[in-house]
Amino acid sequence: MAMPVVLTVYCALIVGVSLLGGLTPLALVLTHTRLQVYLSFSAGTMLGAAFFHMLPESVEMGGPGTVQWTAMGLLALFFLERFFSFHQHESTEAEAHQHHDHDHAPGHHRGGRKEAGGHPLSWGTAAFGLAVHSLVGGVALASAVAADYAEQGRVGGMAWGVFLATVLHKPADAMTIVSLMIRAGVSVRPAHLVNLGFALMIPLGAACFFIGVDRLAPHQAESLTAIALAFSAGTFLCISLSDLLPELQFHSHDRMKLSLALLAGFLLMAGTSTIEFLDTAP
Ligand SMILES: [Zn+2]
């Protein structure tokens, strides 16, 4: 299959699951524990995608120095989250599940997105962060597909891995923005339209990547792909850890279940890194 076809299919599927993620009020359908299990699994795939696919490939394409871009990606997403706090998947369920049967650390799940200072976090600031997050996700997907095609002329384990991690992660983002907006008093239809807008940032990010690469000579295109991959690996690491680390602090329940979910996601990526895909026509 030609690269644009593969990317179009990938993007269409990602937009599809994002819409479904927003339409299904996951936070209401899933119990608290199931939501945490899903988040652990999804975080495991992102961690695995970074370490089994993106990092090794970026170093192979661009040399050891490329790893510095991983730190840039990690820091960029960290600061984005710090100033445009957009990635608090679990607090979206706070109101839906105030009546837990298990204990959480004090301060957690106290009914909504409030900071210690008492400022409710608006969906407007979160929207900016989420838009950049999705755009960067599109770049990650495109650079993974481009690297596979540069290397072997077809879709390989890395494109599959990054695609899977993205597909598994997007419903959580959709849930965040839709529930934030509805809670802020926005009606349902505009909330879903905004969610669609976020989903479309993925193909937009992918398009930006290719527009950038198209202008370059082949060897420059390859080093830009390597840099984009390394940077994306850093963003995946940050997203994954920002979903995982609060578990240590706030969720002392179901530790076994959550650990297994994390490992399952991680091992899924290890699996996609070893699978040799059947030769298709180049
Ligand atoms: Zn996200």
Ligand SMILES: [Zn+2]
């Ligand atoms: Zn919990």
